[in-house]
Amino acid sequence: MKIDQGLFEEAYETLYPLIHKLSYHITGDVEQAEDLCHEAFIKYFERKKPLPDINQTKYWLIRVVKNISLNYEKKKFRQRKAIEKLKRSAPLTADSAEHEYIKKETISRIQRALDKIPYRLRMAVVLKEYAGLNYKEIGAILGISEGNVKIRIFRARQRLAQILKEETEHVSWR
Amino acid sequence: MCPGGETLSAYLDNEVEGPWKKVIEEHLTLCLSCKHKIDEMIFTREQLALESAPDFRASQERGRSYLAGLNSIEQVSFWRRRVALPLPAAAAAVLLLIILGFSTLLLSLHTDYRFMSIRTQPSGSSEVLVTAPIDDLERILKSLELNSSRQEIIIQLPKELNFFVVGEAEMFRAAEYKRNKVW
Amino acid sequence: MVKRISVLILLVMAIFRGNAQEIELEEALRPILDEALQLNIIARVLPLGTEQEWNMRSSKLTIPGRSIAVKLLGENIRIFVVLTPYWQENGKLLLVAQGEVLISEMAESEVKYLSTVKSIPISLGEKVLFFPLGVSRELRKSFNIELEIEILSYKDLLEKSAD
Numbered sequence: 001m002k003i004d005q006g007l008f009e010e011a012y013e014t015l016y017p018l019i020h021k022l023s024y025h026i027t028g029d030v031e032q033a034e035d036l037c038h039e040a041f042i043k044y045f046e047r048k049k050p051l052p053d054i055n056q057t058k059y060w061l062i063r064v065v066k067n068i069s070l071n072y073e074k075k076k077f078r079q080r081k082a083i084e085k086l087k088r089s090a091p092l093t094a095d096s097a098e099h100e101y102i103k104k105e106t107i108s109r110i111q112r113a114l115d116k117i118p119y120r121l122r123m124a125v126v127l128k129e130y131a132g133l134n135y136k137e138i139g140a141i142l143g144i145s146e147g148n149v150k151i152r153i154f155r156a157r158q159r160l161a162q163i164l165k166e167e168t169e170h171v172s173w174r
Numbered sequence: 175m176c177p178g179g180e181t182l183s184a185y186l187d188n189e190v191e192g193p194w195k196k197v198i199e200e201h202l203t204l205c206l207s208c209k210h211k212i213d214e215m216i217f218t219r220e221q222l223a224l225e226s227a228p229d230f231r232a233s234q235e236r237g238r239s240y241l242a243g244l245n246s247i248e249q250v251s252f253w254r255r256r257v258a259l260p261l262p263a264a265a266a267a268v269l270l271l272i273i274l275g276f277s278t279l280l281l282s283l284h285t286d287y288r289f290m291s292i293r294t295q296p297s298g299s300s301e302v303l304v305t306a307p308i309d310d311l312e313r314i315l316k317s318l319e320l321n322s323s324r325q326e327i328i329i330q331l332p333k334e335l336n337f338f339v340v341g342e343a344e345m346f347r348a349a350e351y352k353r354n355k356v357w
Numbered sequence: 358m359v360k361r362i363s364v365l366i367l368l369v370m371a372i373f374r375g376n377a378q379e380i381e382l383e384e385a386l387r388p389i390l391d392e393a394l395q396l397n398i399i400a401r402v403l404p405l406g407t408e409q410e411w412n413m414r415s416s417k418l419t420i421p422g423r424s425i426a427v428k429l430l431g432e433n434i435r436i437f438v439v440l441t442p443y444w445q446e447n448g449k450l451l452l453v454a455q456g457e458v459l460i461s462e463m464a465e466s467e468v469k470y471l472s473t474v475k476s477i478p479i480s481l482g483e484k485v486l487f488f489p490l491g492v493s494r495e496l497r498k499s500f501n502i503e504l505e506i507e508i509l510s511y512k513d514l515l516e517k518s519a520d
């Protein structure tokens with residue numbers, strides 16, 4: 001019944017940085033990233049039996065992050081809708097507007113651009129660029145074909161380039 | 175014929191097979207338009223690569239202490255599963271209380287467990303005898319509100335109110351929360 | 358594992374020492390009473406426009422490691438919070454709150470399920486706020502649910518009331 005503490009510890013030590021990084025780039029929010037990351041490790045912990053191989057563990061955790069991050073994405077979407085609705089009915093006070101502003105400023109422009117592209121494209125490009133997985137591995141995690149991975153990554157790059165370009169132009173005009 | 179954007183992007187990721195890779199490589203030396211496209215992709219990729227995630231160490235520490243908490247929950251549920259109690263309810267509750275009462279409590283009880291005896295059944299469950307008048311037990315149990323095996327509070331929220339989720343559940347020390355209050 | 362074994366040994370020893378059947382019950386239960394904790398819980402709904410906040414108070418006794426469940430039932434929502442206090446080695450309490458929310462939000466017909474686990478180290482008498490639905494930093498007008506939790510030592514309370 002006792003969980004093998006050693007193997008679990010090792011996985012936690014080795015893989016936390018990667019899982020945290022992926023969670024951050026997927027959610028675009030430090031707090032959410034932490035929650036998502038913790039949730040993934042708790043799920044792993046709850047398995048009771050640690051996987052013997054660190055690589056297997058990595059894929060397992062990434063798959064869990066992928067599965068639960070969808071809930072975060074849905075929630076974020078609902079929250080945005082609710083905020084917009086409220087903004088229309090009640091203008092934000094200076095305080096909360098400032099809070100929003102500060103929050104946005106602390107997020108880098110790259111992360112903001114990632115945030116703007118659709119979830120399924122973001123997921124694919126994050127797994128490519130930040131987990132260094134190949135198309136086959138990404139396909140297996142997302143449950144799509146390699147051809148599909150290829151298309152998603154290309155579209156993600158296209159969109160990102162466009163967003164970053166627009167932003168640069170916008171800045172230089174000011 | 176120019177390769178499609180997806181193919182160029184896949185080429186960048188080293189996902190294009192041998193002969194095709196050669197063809198693209200050659201094409202890129204000749205076609206300015208494709209060269210420009212792939213340079214743009216490389217530039218985007220570099221920007222993503224330069225992007226650093228926030229420091230994870232504090233978060234990792236928080237996760238650790240939190241998982242340690244879960245680990246102690248594990249221990250509790252272990253005991254809960256192992257004990258079956260063919261006993262008067264009140265006495266059973268005492269035992270449950272003792273056994274669920276976390277090992278620190280048990281250890282702090284020294285060794286004077288004279289009021290009860292334990293028999294392990296062949297099935298693996300344990301039988302516990304408490305030698306105390308049931309009346310007294312019930313009185314004390316009542317004072318401890320241990321009539322049910324799990325303490326439960328049910329609160330009816332005000333009617334005709336719609337709630338909605340505004341974010342992740344959060345927990346703070348009241349003192350700190352009031353100080354940082356935004357509104 | 359070591360801890361578990363020592364607990365087992367304790368229990369086994371208890372069997373062999375179990376010859377003397379008589380014992381003062383108060384005495385036997387004293388350690389439990391000494392360990393007992395009282396959880397005071399206030400559920401609040403806020404802010405309710407111009408009206409006063411709505412609240413409901415309740416308290417329960419428990420011991421470290423043992424959970425208290427709080428069910429909040431509303432028109433479009435069911436919240437299930439399990440609170441468990443633990444003593445930590447540094448002499449502080451660790452309060453673990455597991456929250457589950459079933460909600461059907463206004464515009465949507467589907468029911469959503471959310472779950473969370475939070476923990477916080479606290480001292481006796483220190484108040485903690487738990488927001489099962491999150492904290493509205495931007496949404497000034499929404500109704501939100503707040504649980505205020507305070508953990509006190511039952512022994513201290515008894516002594517105080519005896520004074």
Ligand SMILES: [Zn+2]
Nearest residue numbers: 176177205208
């Ligand atoms: Zn070309």
